[in-house]
Amino acid sequence: MISREELQNKKRILVLGCSGSGKSTFAKLLGKNLNIKVFHLDQYFHDPGWQPKDHSDFVKSIEEIISGKSWIIDGTYSRTLRQRLLLADAVFLYDYSKYFCIYRVIKRSLKSKTGMEIRTDLAPGCKEKFPDYEFLKFIWNYKTSKVYNILSETNYNTDNLMIFKNRSEFSAYVNTCLIQQNR
Template sequence: MRRIAIVGSGGSGKSTFAKKLSNQINIDLYHLDSLLWLPGWVPVTKEQQVAIQQRIVKEDTWIVDGNYNSTLDIRLNEADTIIFLDISRFVCLYRILKRYVLNRNRDREDMAGGCPEQLSWQFLKWIFHYPENKRPHLLKKLQVHSLNKEVIILKSRRDVERFLRHVS
């Protein structure tokens, strides 16, 4: 594992998992949320998204966490390991609500500065419908990529903890 893409629904724990994994195996971590947003929740252009990710994946080692489906292939094509946090929608919704309550109006370390924690019905609906709307498409991509790289699907907090205990 030298080039790792971490994907999953909002609230699945991608950033927390990525940080723990990065610390354990000493590989640089890139949170897409911190790279693809400007202060005030202004997104960088699509061209900038592509350029930023193309620069990262040229490095010898990296961990990138985030979805951004329109540029997902950039990461999946160059990763040697893809980790999908396939966590229950109800756990994800709980975590998002908890995160909002705990961090309301504060910046998170895995987000760009000037982007305080926020919550919207649109985001909650996206998480709730992720298993039907996004997961099948992602699983198809993972099946294609599993031919030439390691694909790991973690379905629970217990799976995540077990994986982190055994990785070095």
């Protein structure tokens, strides 16, 4: 586990996991608590209307971000994960069930539709919409095992890895390492 004291010294942090797991919310909370700029990869991957950008432009954006002294990056995008892992001094991985993630994505879209939630982590010109079949299929087929394989291939130091298997583990960590430091 990454302790509260250790967390204060982390400057390059990755927040990984499936859509709907809570990555963006946690990344924002970390950014606020650690005073580190948060980069949401969806903003760099998509053009307006959810169109993917050219891959080389996306890679250039990531290279620019990770050349900085401090960053919190929200988003897995496994094709570029290795280069980010090589520089990250902390990784938070959400390994939640696909059922939970699908539920959260549907709930999030309904909240957005009714104006109860405004997402600031989306790319310009990309609005939250009710998940279509392709997006639900993406969540259903998301393989956290792919992330574990990349962590293993890069020999990532597991002392700097925090894995949340469920919401209660996440809440316990936040209450211990983030909320208490603000009291």
